[in-house]
Amino acid sequence: MRSFETDQLRTFVVVADSGSLSAAAPRLFLSQSSVSEQLRKLEERAGVSLLKRGKKGAVLTPAGVRLLDYARRILTLNELAMAELHGQSLDGELRLAVTDYFRPGEIAGMLRRLRDRYPYLKLHVTVMKSAAIDAAADMDAFDIGLGMRLVGSGAQSRSAARGGVVLRREELAWVAAPEVAEAATETLPLVLLPDTCSMHQFVVQLLIRRKRTFDIAHSASGVAGLHLALAAGLGVSCLNASAIGPGVQPLDAAAVAKWKLPALPSAEFYLLGARRGESEFIGQARQALAEQFG
Template identity: 30%
Template sequence: MRNLDITTLRSFVAVADNGGVTRAAGFLHLTQSAVSMQLKRLEELLGLELLDRSGRGIALTASGEQLLAYARRMVALNDEVIGRLTDQAFEGEVVLGVPHDIVYPAIPRVLQTFNANYPRVNVNLATSNTRQLKEEFNRGTYDLILTTETGEGEGAETIHHMPLRWVGARNGSAWRQRPLRLGFCRICSFRPVALSALEEAGIEWELGLDSDSDRTVEATVSADLAVGVLLEGTQPGHQELIDHGGALPRLPVQHINLYGADRVREKYVEELAELIRQSFSALRPSHIRAVV
């Protein structure tokens, strides 16, 4: 098997573009003898005469003209591969905001696919709560954000629905106690939803924990000292969905909303938004079963 050498092809293209070995050597920062030797090796490899040396200058033969088109493409492709895989300079950035509880499993897959398609675009991922994400988005901090909301927010695109469920410690009993002890972060968007449902159902409750830390809430609920509310499928392994048989009120399905996709200007931001849509639509069937 005979293999063409990119360095030799580059010299051949330079000779064709510059009209001779002398100028090509200067362009390539090589000696004339080095360029001439590369051309000779190329002709010997192919068994063809590529240059017509009968005149005062150098011209391409018919075979040389045919090779030139291939050589340009091969050199350009080589340079593209090297540049894409080794150049770490970013050519663009997308700032994406996502609530803590819906980062997994969709977002890592989105980022992996996007990076393969746009390796020189940096995605700056920030996680927060829905309220803060919307406030920062309105101030222009983010290009795209996801939110969890009871309805479709103004200017938002609903890309998925997820049931909101009561959660507690594995084999726990805190959900049976009255008043019901609750564990929520102060800024949790699910907190007013759960409190409204309890009030409407006439169930007494008290805050067993009022913290700014998601980890503190998680530990308290996991210790069976309170119950919490999470999107179905996002509960950690040391918690479980409470099978309360109707003792607790039904909670509304949450909209996963995408903001910003209607005002993007860069193609790669549109691509990121589409990958987010596809990833969430693949999580589960679009219909939501009735839950209690």
């Protein structure tokens, strides 16, 4: 029986995660034609079609969905075996603080894949507001913090000066349920997290500077609650791209103009830089997190 080649499986997984061959190519350090050839050989070896290619990118076929989970496990075991042989496996307890704006619909799967790759790593995850992560950067509340900062907003965090590992940058957008997007009112009904949230503080200050009348229509304790309130039609908010879920949509240019809303900066997600005297284990864990979450 013929077996799969790991290079082809890796290409397949990256294409599935990226959504298209063109987006996957730079992540694989390959040309788009080389990515296409790798996938062709994989489908030939598998004997079934794994991806449907179209103008909107690459979509998994039912067979592709089944193979994807196996491919992840095969690649994880391969990396785990190599790490074990070279003494590079992470073994210990790690306290991770994560802003709840960071890819809320994907974070559970990302943590599962991290656990699969490093089975001896005991991970304790706490969801915190970015401002709280920043404030506790030099304390012993966690080992590694994953925060969010707004780019080009003029706001500076304590951790920004210390650097860190930037994971991704996302656009911010004004968002609401479809029926709310079309029903602009003189007073903007805002749905936000409490005023301890840096996003809350930024949005309120921005609207005050622009002299846009608003009212806090609903205050949610976390991003999940914020999304439920938005989907229920309670008002308008500001979210990063990966935090926008079902029932909520970015306001288009016409709706933004109708609601008289100002332009927004982008958001940057980053792992806080190393503390003085940080252990080698935490440094290795930060590198592993950057690879998994980037």
